Amino acid sequence: MQIDKLLDDIQKRDKRTIARALSLVESEHPITETLLDRIHQFTGNAYRIGITGPPGAGKSTLTNQLAKYLRKLGKTIAIIAVDPTSPFTGGALLGDRVRMTDAGNMEGVFIRSMATRGSLGGLSKKAIDAADVFDAAGFDYIIYETVGVGQSELDIAKAADTTAVVLVPESGDAVQAMKAGLMEIADFYIVNKADRPGSEQAVSAVKTILMLRAHDEHSWMPDVVKTVAHENKGIDLVYKELQRHEAHLKSNRQFSLRRENRAKERIREIVFSKIVSEIWEKSGEQVLATSLKKAIDGESSPYNIADEIIQNYKSSLKEVNND
Ligand SMILES: Nc1nc2c(ncn2[C@@H]2O[C@H](COP(=O)(O)OP(=O)(O)OP(=O)(O)O)[C@@H](O)[C@H]2O)c(=O)[nH]1
Ligand SMILES: [Mg+2]
Numbered sequence: 512m513q514i515d516k517l518l519d520d521i522q523k524r525d526k527r528t529i530a531r532a533l534s535l536v537e538s539e540h541p542i543t544e545t546l547l548d549r550i551h552q553f554t555g556n557a558y559r560i561g562i563t564g565p566p567g568a569g570k571s572t573l574t575n576q577l578a579k580y581l582r583k584l585g586k587t588i589a590i591i592a593v594d595p596t597s598p599f600t601g602g603a604l605l606g607d608r609v610r611m612t613d614a615g616n617m618e619g620v621f622i623r624s625m626a627t628r629g630s631l632g633g634l635s636k637k638a639i640d641a642a643d644v645f646d647a648a649g650f651d652y653i654i655y656e657t658v659g660v661g662q663s664e665l666d667i668a669k670a671a672d673t674t675a676v677v678l679v680p681e682s683g684d685a686v687q688a689m690k691a692g693l694m695e696i697a698d699f700y701i702v703n704k705a706d707r708p709g710s711e712q713a714v715s716a717v718k719t720i721l722m723l724r725a726h727d728e729h730s731w732m733p734d735v736v737k738t739v740a741h742e743n744k745g746i747d748l749v750y751k752e753l754q755r756h757e758a759h760l761k762s763n764r765q766f767s768l769r770r771e772n773r774a775k776e777r778i779r780e781i782v783f784s785k786i787v788s789e790i791w792e793k794s795g796e797q798v799l800a801t802s803l804k805k806a807i808d809g810e811s812s813p814y815n816i817a818d819e820i821i822q823n824y825k826s827s828l829k830e831v832n833n834d
Pocket of ligand 2: 572656
């Protein structure tokens with residue numbers, strides 16, 4: 512594979528090449544690491560937005576409208592939709608979910624869905640890697656759409672510069688969101704489906720929760736924006752709040768701090784996953800082949816066996832060094 516050509520064409524924002532690079536990332540092709548290495552120097556320019564919230568809140572509809580809004584301002588937008596299709600619901604539950612074909616047909620907008628199905632925790636890593644491809648390709652904005660239910664979805668939201676949490680007027684949504692940890696990651700809130708009754712109460716509920724949080728005059732105070740996404744209402748307010756947050760971040764050290772933390776977290780995750788897969792490959796399966804039965808029979812415990820796997824791995828390292 513011609514990595515230089517790939518790199519070149521990514522930077523030319525060639526759609527087919529980008530799609531190909533994203534497939535490499537998603538399938539964890541061995542060349543991915545080299546690719547990400549090489550594109551890193553061209554990243555850091557895109558502004559990353561996270562749109563998260565409960566299933567069916569209107570995240571895709573909103574993302575679609577926001578992309579069109581940004582496009583009108585002359586911006587280019589890449590969307591990474593983390594697809595909640597799980598082997599359990601098979602998507603049937605979310606029968607009416609919006610496919611973002613609308614904005615997807617526009618020049619300067621690129622949409623990529625990443626499936627949750629069959630991905631064991633590596634999803635946030637893949638989504639972040641995919642964002643790097645878009646970043647290197649020179650997109651102005653990268654939007655992650657995730658369902659705010661699982662840890663890896665929260666991780667993706669944390670990988671954004673600004674994260675908006677989308678709620679709907681139905682009573683209790685704000686409380687549910689708070690329980691799910693969504694309140695901590697939100698830089699601002701969107702109460703979508705404001706055409707339905709109770710939107711004003713929902714806005715007040717979120718504001719009340721926000722007031723309870725510790726804050727001073729210098730800290731960021733998230734706003735709560737009302738939208739009717741399918742009617743394209745309130746998108747200007749979403750954009751305004753995005754800009755207000757970006758300006759806030761950039762007016763002090765928070766912006767670089769956020770990115771520093773993000774880099775740190777990412778490096779930590781890479782180290783974790785590399786170490787885990789190395790130990791597992793060199794020792795895990797081998798030890799399990801002889802010891803798993805002991806755990807099942809009660810002769811040993813999972814902790815014992817885990818220690819055995821690590822010890823076995825360390826011994827194999829010594830053997831290599833002594834050779
Ligand atoms: N009444 C009303 N319906 C809306 C609004 N925004 C979106 N919808 C509808 O809500 C349904 C779900 O919208 P989606 O955009 O797919 O929601 P989502 O949050 O992306 O859903 P998942 O990705 O499946 O979690 C669709 O039928 C939309 O047309 C709104 O402001 N008002
Ligand atoms: Mg969606």
